[in-house]
Amino acid sequence: MSDSDRPTPPTPADFTFDTLRPVAFLERAAAVFADRTAIVDGDLAFTYAELHRRVGRLTAVLDGLGIRPGDRVAALCSNSHEMLELHNAVPGIGAVLVPLNIRLSEAELSYIVEHSGASLLVATVEFAEAARAVGATAGIRVLVSGDADDEYRTLLDGAPEPVWRNVDERGLLAINYTSGTTGRPKGVMYHHRGAYLQSLAMAYHTGIGPASNYLWTLPMFHCDGWCFPWAVTAAGATHVCLRGIDTAQIWRHLTDDGITHFSAAPTVLTMIAEDPAAAPLDHIVEATTGGAPPSPALLARMSDLGIEVTHLYGLTETFGPIAVNQWQPEWNAGSPEERANLKARQGIGNIAAGVVRVVTPEGDDVPADGSTEGELVARGNNVMLGYYRDPEATAAATVNGWLRTGDVAVVHPDGYAEIRDRSKDVIISGGENIASVEVERVLDSHPDVVESAVVGRPDERWGEVPIAYVTIRDGGDVDVDELVEFARERLARFKVPKEIVFAQLPKTSTGKIQKTVLRSRYEGHIGQTGDT
Amino acid sequence: MSDSDRPTPPTPADFTFDTLRPVAFLERAAAVFADRTAIVDGDLAFTYAELHRRVGRLTAVLDGLGIRPGDRVAALCSNSHEMLELHNAVPGIGAVLVPLNIRLSEAELSYIVEHSGASLLVATVEFAEAARAVGATAGIRVLVSGDADDEYRTLLDGAPEPVWRNVDERGLLAINYTSGTTGRPKGVMYHHRGAYLQSLAMAYHTGIGPASNYLWTLPMFHCDGWCFPWAVTAAGATHVCLRGIDTAQIWRHLTDDGITHFSAAPTVLTMIAEDPAAAPLDHIVEATTGGAPPSPALLARMSDLGIEVTHLYGLTETFGPIAVNQWQPEWNAGSPEERANLKARQGIGNIAAGVVRVVTPEGDDVPADGSTEGELVARGNNVMLGYYRDPEATAAATVNGWLRTGDVAVVHPDGYAEIRDRSKDVIISGGENIASVEVERVLDSHPDVVESAVVGRPDERWGEVPIAYVTIRDGGDVDVDELVEFARERLARFKVPKEIVFAQLPKTSTGKIQKTVLRSRYEGHIGQTGDT
Structure with a gap:
């Protein structure tokens, strides 16, 4: 690199040097990582x-x-x-x-x-x-x-x-x-x-450094890529661009380009695991996931491939992941099932987050008993300033300065929060709450199931009943009756889906399953409770 | 742990949640690392x-x-x-x-x-x-x-x-x-x-996490222990206290207590390497050092013991290490000598630091040629607010808002700074700074002393020890032992000169004492001193 390539440090006249702004990481990287590869984008x-x-x-x-x-x-x-x-x-x-x-x-x-x-x-x-x-x-x-x-x-x-x-x-x-x-x-x-x-x-939390290569599976347009455009730069790691989700290409990057880190929703992890090229890697890859809890079955499959998953939790309103499933070293001793259950929890505020709590409608903390449900709320530096030109929506999203996430969660005795469901995804059947996530996890644990989505169908007698949409693995031969029986052995009777439909699931651009689309099929159905 | 032990999260009435304050790390640790060992202090x-x-x-x-x-x-x-x-x-x-x-x-x-x-x-x-x-x-x-x-x-x-x-x-x-x-x-x-x-x-930068054990070899009183009291807590690692420097005990901690991290001046690293118990460890220990560049021989010896050293640089005025010798993965391919030379450099601002520059007396950046000397200056969030009740000293330490470190440095073509000379009058003994002026003033206060100059003599154990050159008044009858005793009554033990030489002092034409001439007598000399 020639001398003229070296960036001139900013001078006092231009800047106050204590402003916290993510662009500062690029200025530092241009000095300390000047000759390192910042980005690979095709050729x-x-x-x-x-x-x-x-x-x-x-x-x-x-x-x-x-x-x-x-x-x-x-x-x-x-x-x-x-x-x-x-x-x-x-x-x-x-x-x-x-x-x-x-x-x-x-x-x-x-x-x-x-x-x-x-x-x-x-x-x-x-x-x-x-x-x-x-x-x-x-x-x-x-x-x-x-x-x-x-x-x-x-x-x-x-x-x-x-x-x-x-x-x-x-x-x-x-x-x-x-x-x-x-x-x-x-x-x-x-x-x-x-x-x-x-x-x-x-x-x-990702331990990313100058020897790391970060694959851009997560869209940068989504929550500014969870702030990874700046985090990867701060670390002096290499951004490897992926202009569209193509699992075959992801596997080429993983095997040929020394990818060490990437982020993706569980649905994308599932696609990666299901790709024909999926085979154990010769190096450990650290994946961060969020948007929905990764199922035990998925975590086990990723681990077999050499991909260690860290579960993060957040919203667009929290700069992406405000919480982290902070892994405790002792948990490594558990069985795969125990580890997966521990990892499925959303956890606690990240190292720079403010406070994440689960509260009753009155704003009191729920007891840390693993069963009392409340709403997850958050405060701190990585909570949004508000909604642009929408003071009403901003006011509706906050209570006493706390951001309401709309997620229903419990707190376990060790302080880790676990989301039972999105508020709007909770199915109320015969006066009992059914967490769709719980039913989905049981269905996902069947070896022939790739993924599932459970929604409530309006019902005259019960108010709502759970209905499951399930994607079966290629070559899987489970039928609906067997899968209902499988669920019956593992769930309370009222939580067992009243109907199971084999189907591809509708998804958003970021890979989130669109339950609204599934629910909309029941619009006009007799006794409907209405959909948000 | 009983429920009553669990800390109650602070409530909105008490706090604004976006205040950046290191005590927040303890609050988070009390929630996520509640049952982890925070500190071991003897029994x-x-x-x-x-x-x-x-x-x-x-x-x-x-x-x-x-x-x-x-x-x-x-x-x-x-x-x-x-x-x-x-x-x-x-x-x-x-x-x-x-x-x-x-x-x-x-x-x-x-x-x-x-x-x-x-x-x-x-x-x-x-x-x-x-x-x-x-x-x-x-x-x-x-x-x-x-x-x-x-x-x-x-x-x-x-x-x-x-x-x-x-x-x-x-x-x-x-x-x-x-x-x-x-x-x-x-x-x-x-x-x-x-x-x-x-x-x-x-x-x-240390990659410290909940499985780590940090040994407190660095005094916590020194720059608030480079902020490690809060960093180790943020990570959920265990603080292992060391109430005094005892290298045999350090080795017991390293071998028996699973120590993964510690910080120490190079002189302390030397003492650790020289201890009779020194033997290769069965796990990697990450040591951070600062105060003086670690020598190639020392780095090689530490590496043989399983202790990987990261070189940090800072001052009390910069919350400890403002700069880091950010290791580039490619450097691992170099010879031990090359790696040591690369590691001896002070480097560049740390990930959260503002800007570290080397400037001419006019405030312009020196060329990055590895030879042009300038003064190292710094700005940013980890630069002090100033000196307490001392606006004159604060003004003298800053120029155009930049902190003057008093360290003379060059910048290498890759942007890394390397200090050529510590601020020349400071003697670093056992990791502690000794101001030669302070010792000289005590000596000069003796009625038989005309003037004195105190310089550091290289010492295997302490890095440097203070040596005094003293000119005695005509007719004065104080002897060396009396003068040592005089100093001992007025100075901390480690500041007392280990040797006093009666001599005429070399001076420049304008009358300034030439300490470089006195110091040059010790070039190539490594002495050994038994005690402070």
Whole structure:
């Protein structure tokens, strides 16, 4: 590397040096990890010095396009070098990143772009057409990377001096729109301070370092990739981009590229385990999962493949994982079943989190008895500032300053929280609560079952009854009656599904099973209780 | 553990949950690591739930003794459960900890106690007598632990409800007095935010976790033990106390107690390597060192013993290690000599540090050529607030908001800084700084002495020992033994010159004493001194 490649340290005139902002990790990486590979994106690879220089150029491009502090810049990007660059350049000039879910319809994208008031939309080539349509609707500038024109590259190549701006650490860093299962998407506001601390926590809990390679299976648009765009950079590890979920390609990366870390929802882990190429790895891979508890069967299968899973828990509203299933060394002595049951719990606040509690409707802590249910609530630096331009929704989501997660949980005697269900997924049958998760775990433990989803069907007599949708493994020969009998041996009678349907499960772009879609099949059904 | 042992989570009325303060790590540890061993101190051992309860009681004791927010509490303690408890209880009630160097003379201790305005002095049994004398001089309350009365224990046993108070994260956490290179000790002011971030950085860089055991070879009174009292707690690791440096005992801990981590100056590492019990360990121990670069021979010897050394760099003014010799995986391929040379460099800012630079007198960065010297300067969250009640010294230590370390360094082409010369007048003996000026002033105060110059002579055991060159007045009849005795009455034992030479002092044309000339006499010389 030549001398001119080395980034010039910022000078006192430009910055206060104690501002907590995740972009600081790139500045440090450009100094200490200058020659290490920062990112591999297909045939492209950049060192940290190069990435820092490109991000600096992107700040100049953004400035040239009229982006000022506080302006919103929307991104419709795959997991790519562009998306990583935007995660640093947009906050680097004091603007606000609005990552867009690539699976949304143009109408949904247009709603978010207009609601956020974005004045620029940056897109990778896969989404050029959608981006141009959305940009035309919103009447804003669209910048596309990777197509025939490649305006992104052209502007970067001709960019003047970087435009770094200091920020208020409690100021707006990003707006991450939720999928909005209950109406319009809501814009979750992230601040620099929260993302900085969450990045440190992720780096600590994953033990990621300069010898690590992080595979981008998790969408960067989702909760800003749980802050891993900054955490991986802080560690000096290599970002390996994956522009779409392709399990065969994931296995090529795992076996050929020395991947040491990745993050994925349990459904994606299931897909990885089910891929024909799945075979035990010759090195340990640390996977972080969240969004739903990994089933004991899945954990055992991952472990056989050399993939050790850490279970994290969080929401878009908590910068991704606010809680961690902090593994206790003594637990290694347990049976696979015991270990899996311990690991299925959501755990406790991460090292930099504030406080995570499970409370009664009156706000008192539930007893740590493993059975009394309450709602999981959270406070601290990695809780959102609120919903953008939606004070009513913000007020509804908080009580006495605590964020309501909407998750029903118990606290075990060792202090670890375990979610029984999403509030809206609890099935109430004959006055008894049925945690759909509990029924699903039993079904998932059958060797022929890949995954399952249990929802309530309105019922005149019981209010609701549990119905299971189940995906069977290729070559599996279990039938419905056998599976009902299997459940009957392991569950209280009222929890056994009244009907089992073999089917592929509908999923969101992040791999979450869409129970709303399953429930919607019962709309208009006699005695229906209504769906949120 | 019974239910009553489990700490009650703080409630919204008591706290804002986003305050960065290192005591938060104990609260988290009490929840997630409740039953893990927090501390072993001789025959005593407490779990994190017990430690948290004891600290809560100590807050009540402090409150009962009249300690109010902002009040200073001095501690004259060995590495002990009491010192760890004070590191949490004193900031826990919003008061300010003043850790005292146990090797200072009563006169020096009294100066610091009075300068800090401490209204309480807590001492472990080893220092009961000195503490009572200092307390009497200052006219303040002294609380002793571990003697026949054991008032500390009595008060803790009878303590009422804990008194936790929230703090301003930029408010005063501790005052750590330097040894005073140019005169009186200066009180370095730490804030909660800096200690919190430094703790996270230490936890990340050492990879410490709940299966780790940290041996307290580093004095907790020294820069608040580089923030390890909180970092080890954040990780849920076990603190293993070492009330004095005893290398045979260190080896018993290393071999019998599963020690995985410790911190020590290179001189202490040398003592450990030289101990008759030294033999290769059956597990890897991660040692962090600082204060002086570890020599290649030392690093090789440690590696043979199974002790991997990470080189850190910092000052009292930077919460301990602000820089880290961040190891690059490729360096493992080098020869032992190459690896040692790479590791001897002080490196770059740690993951949570601000910016560390090497600058010319005009404040420009020196070129990264490995040869141009400049002064190492630093900014960021782990730089002190300033010197307590000493605005002149604070102003002298900073330039344009940057802390001047007084260390002369170069920057290598890979961006790593390497110190060429410690601030030349400081003698480092057994890991402690000795200000030559302070010793000279004592010698100069003898009626027969014209002038003196004190320099460090290399020493196998202590790193350096102070040697004095003294010019005697014409007609003066003091002899060497009398002058040594004169110094002994006025200085801490380790500061007393090990050798006094009557001589004319070499000077520059402008009359400055040339210490480099005196030091050059010891080039290539490694002496051995039996005792302090």
